[in-house]
Amino acid sequence: MKPVRSLARVMLSGIFVVSGARNLRNPERLVPAAKPVTDKVAPLIQNLHPRIPTDTETLIRANAATQLVGGLMLATGRFSRPAALVLAGTLVPTTAAGHPFWNNDDPAARNNNQIHFLKNLGLLGGLLLAAADTEGKPGLRWRAGHRIDHSRRSVKRAVRTARREAKIAVRSAATARRMPG
Structure with missing residues (x-):
């Protein structure tokens, strides 16, 4: 693997490893922001399998654990393409719950959330590139x-x-x- 590719993957994965570990340890602080999103997702999860817990804190922990493991996999180059796809999937609800700038009346809060929303959109783009990267080898x-x-x-x-x-x-x-x- 080329050094630039390795360095880029480590840099891209850093936010997922750090925030995944932090949110896994302390999910309570995210519950108020995540609740509107998890309330919409919970019925879909229940339809898939009724025994899966759908309370907001458990869903936050599951997302955090997925980001932590996916970030480590991306950083180490182990199953990096599937890891990038999974991380991209976790980023969608995280962004929708954490940075709904369209709901802010305060211009400063709106601007701050919009910047973070766009940052996450950029991360999503990087993850999609990482998921498509075959490291110069022919694809499947x-x-x-x-x-x-x-x-x-x-x-x-x-x-x-x-x-x-x-x-x-x-x-x-x-x-x-x-x-x-």
């Missing part, structure tokens, strides 16, 4: 297509060889029949 789609083309060429070669050998065998048999013996 290209490799599958290349393997299929290679297999087709191999089959065509095998068919040509079999035809050639069949023609040779027919000629040999015809020659053998013509010879007195």
Whole structure:
């Protein structure tokens, strides 16, 4: 892995590791801001599986743990593409709950939340780039297509060889029949 790629992943993951650890230890402070979002998400989670806890504090902890683990995976380069996708997914509710600038009447608070909202949007863009990064190696789609083309060429070669050998065998048999013996 190139040093720039490694450094960029560590820099991108830092916010998720730090805030994930902080929010995992102390989720109570986020409950008031997160409640409107978790109240909308809870019924969807309940429809998926009724035994999954949907209280706001538990959802904050789950999001925080996901960000902590995903951030560490991204930083270390282990499963970095899936980790980036998961982190992008956690960033959406975090941003909606934490920085709803459209709800602020105070211009200073509105401006502050708008800046943080746009910062998170930038992080989302970086995560999407990290999720798409194949480190210069061909992606799965290209490799599958290349393997299929290679297999087709191999089959065509095998068919040509079999035809050639069949023609040779027919000629040999015809020659053998013509010879007195």
